[in-house]
Amino acid sequence: MKIKRNILLNAGPSTTTDTVKLAQVVPDICPREEEFASLMKGLRRDLLKIVHADPAEYTSVLFCGSGTLNIDVCLNSLLPADKKALIVDNGAYSTRAAEICAYYGLDHIDLKFPVDEQPDLATVERTLAEHGDIALVYTTHHETGTGLLNPIREIGALAHKYGAVFIVDTTSSLAMRPIDVGRDNIDFCMASAQKGIMAMTGLSFIIGKTAEILKSANYPKRSYYCNLFLQYDFFEKTGQMHFTPPVQTIYAAIQGLKEYFAEGEEGKWARHTRVMNAIHSGLASLGFREYIKPELQAGLVASAIEPDDENWSFRRVHDYCYARGFTIYPGKISTTNTFRLCALGAIDTEDIEAFFKVFREALQAEGIAIPVRYRN
Numbered sequence: 001m002k003i004k005r006n007i008l009l010n011a012g013p014s015t016t017t018d019t020v021k022l023a024q025v026v027p028d029i030c031p032r033e034e035e036f037a038s039l040m041k042g043l044r045r046d047l048l049k050i051v052h053a054d055p056a057e058y059t060s061v062l063f064c065g066s067g068t069l070n071i072d073v074c075l076n077s078l079l080p081a082d083k084k085a086l087i088v089d090n091g092a093y094s095t096r097a098a099e100i101c102a103y104y105g106l107d108h109i110d111l112k113f114p115v116d117e118q119p120d121l122a123t124v125e126r127t128l129a130e131h132g133d134i135a136l137v138y139t140t141h142h143e144t145g146t147g148l149l150n151p152i153r154e155i156g157a158l159a160h161k162y163g164a165v166f167i168v169d170t171t172s173s174l175a176m177r178p179i180d181v182g183r184d185n186i187d188f189c190m191a192s193a194q195k196g197i198m199a200m201t202g203l204s205f206i207i208g209k210t211a212e213i214l215k216s217a218n219y220p221k222r223s224y225y226c227n228l229f230l231q232y233d234f235f236e237k238t239g240q241m242h243f244t245p246p247v248q249t250i251y252a253a254i255q256g257l258k259e260y261f262a263e264g265e266e267g268k269w270a271r272h273t274r275v276m277n278a279i280h281s282g283l284a285s286l287g288f289r290e291y292i293k294p295e296l297q298a299g300l301v302a303s304a305i306e307p308d309d310e311n312w313s314f315r316r317v318h319d320y321c322y323a324r325g326f327t328i329y330p331g332k333i334s335t336t337n338t339f340r341l342c343a344l345g346a347i348d349t350e351d352i353e354a355f356f357k358v359f360r361e362a363l364q365a366e367g368i369a370i371p372v373r374y375r376n
């Protein structure tokens with residue numbers, strides 16, 4: 001079978017290998033069979049290895065849904081009654097977490113920082129010191145909307161100093177940038193199968209401290225489908241997801257993990273880094289500016305600033321590239337017009353070089369000046 005290979009430079013789902021795609025083509029199976037439960041057991045165990053989580057202390061819990069489901073589950077399940085959540089918020093994904101708190105009516109502080117800077121740790125600490133009822137600190141590791149990396153180890157240390165559980169959205173970093181839950185002070189992290197493990201959409205997972213999940217059995221139940229303890233408990237008792245799992249997606253995820261471990265944590269991070277470097281130099285060669293300072297970037301997403309050229313149209317440049325198998329992605333910053341090029345997925349430097357050839361052609365076809373121009 002020949003499957004057309006598209007280069008996805010959006011922030012996930014990413015380009016997958018054919019072996020991952022084809023891993024979904026399997027005999028039909030009822031997921032309540034023992035055979036399927038044992039596949040999920042292996043998958044749950046292998047997910048821990050990615051973040052170096054000790055199985056005596058951490059567990060992983062699978063859900064059917066996209067990555068936002070993990071944010072929802074962690075927040076609605078892990079906040080005790082009469083306690084407060086602190087959202088360290090410098091981007092769209094942490095803002096999403098604050099919105100989830102608002103939807104559930106959870107007492108929370110949305111501690112906002114500029115989207116192009118790391119959060120000020122002294123302000124985080126002062127907030128923790130002033131509010132003794134904060135039981136949960138939440139942030140995003142890699143803010144995918146901008147490409148910024150947050151200092152999770154330092155924020156986690158502060159959370160622990162004030163007796164709070166630390167939850168990190170690692171959806172766009174896990175299985176890409178090395179993470180070690182012990183070293184990085186993480187109690188809970190999360191991702192979905194279509195990002196770092198380069199598999200298919202529809203499967204999400206939370207990796208976290210078993211003792212905290214057990215404690216949460218007595219916390220208010222705010223959702224039926226999306227409760228962490230209930231899903232964990234069902235897995236432990238039966239080996240199954242509480243409700244129907246995304247069967248074929250799970251086969252793809254298992255293949256994705258196999259390929260992850262074959263490439264290795266360091267090898268994979270080195271490949272993402274080389275892809276990102278090729279993106280930086282491609283952008284620079286056309287005169288594009290980037291929104292986030294290089295030293296603050298996570299090395300996985302570049303936010304390029306749109307040029308001040310009357311012929312510039314993201315839509316038209318996108319369409320030109322898309323028709324040739326390359327997908328570029330709009331920005332997610334309210335104050336500046338940007339577009340994103342991401343280094344996720346099963347791609348390498350030659351794909352980026354091929355992309356920039358097409359991208360340059362697109363600029364020329366649209367009559368956009370090269371190097372691109374900015375008003376100031």
Ligand SMILES: *Cc1c(COP(=O)(O)O)cnc(C)c1O
Binds near residue numbers: 012069140143
């Ligand atoms: C992709 C992503 C998510 C999940 O988004 P979905 O659209 O629900 O898959 C959550 N957090 C971050 C940081 C992400 O990059």
